[in-house]
Amino acid sequence: MPRADRLFRLLDALRRLPAPATAAQLAAETEVSERTLYRDIEALRAGGALIDGAAGYGYTLTEDPALPPQNLSRLELEALVLGLAELRHLGDTDLARAGEMALAKITATLPESRAHQAAHAVLASYRMHKRPAPPVDLSLIRQAAWDERMMRLHYCDRDGVESDRVIWPLGLVYLDREQMLLAWCSLRADYRMFVIARMRAIEVLSDSFRPRRVPMLRDYTAAIHKRAHPKADAQGDLLG
Incomplete structure (x- = not known):
């Protein structure tokens, strides 16, 4: 791993782990030896990061100059904490x-009083029934959508009929009970919403449909x- 990437990863770990984070924890997060970890801590300090602590006691990031200061109200913080907590229930x-x-990065830039409010928000999100993990790797679908790469999909419809399709992934949609993929289906020559739970296998292809994703999303929304x-719309047509 390049040293610059490792230092960014170390900063992330310092923001995310309960303070003070031990050298062993930080070394495990960045996949280096503790000796290398101590050198990386000193490199961050030399770069301006205020890190309290020492070997044997643990480390706390008290200020991160790499990020701009945040001025969020308490209600904005509550909304942020609750919204990000919802991600835990998606099965992704x-x-x-x-x-x-x-959230850790944002909290690291807050004044102490606001950081305390973020850590002890009065709102929480729970689910009695845990959503099962998706049968396919959603990160591949997200990346294919961003890269505008076609995918081969083996799918089972609501009637239990299985088929192979070539699709153009446009975006993931998270509903209260289902995760869906909006895509252009070459088999049907139309937009389709595919239920993630019914996907049997996916393969990202080298074929590209760039730069059509954004216009297609706009057309679908319209x-x-x-x-x-x-x-x-009919009244608008008459007036126009």
Whole structure:
């Protein structure tokens, strides 16, 4: 791992782990020896990061000059904490971890009183029934959508009929009970919402549909709006 990437990873660990974080914890997070970890701590300090602590006691990041100061109200903090906590219930471990890291980074830039409020928010989010893990790797789908790469999908529909399709992934949709993928289906030559739980296998292809994802999302949203408000659109057509 390049040294710069390792130092960023160490900063993330210092923000995220309960303070003070031990050298053993930080070394495990950054996948280095404790001797290398001590050198990395000194490198961050030399770069301006205020890190309290020492070997045998643990380390606490008291200020991170790499990030701009945040001025959030208590209600904004509550909304942020509650919204990111919701990610834990989606069954997507990568997304949940990203939310935790984002909150840690934001909290690291807050004044002490606001950081205390973020750590002890009065709002919480729980679910009695845990959503099962998705049968496919959602990170591959997200990356394919961002890269505008076609995918091969082996899918089982609601009637139990299995099929192989080539799709253009446009975006993931998280509903209260289901996770869905909005995509253009080459088999149906139309937009389709695929239930993640019914996916049997996925493969990212080298074929690209760039730069059509954003225009297609815009067209799909417009079509949904038109179906939901046919009278308003008809009146608009007459007036236009």
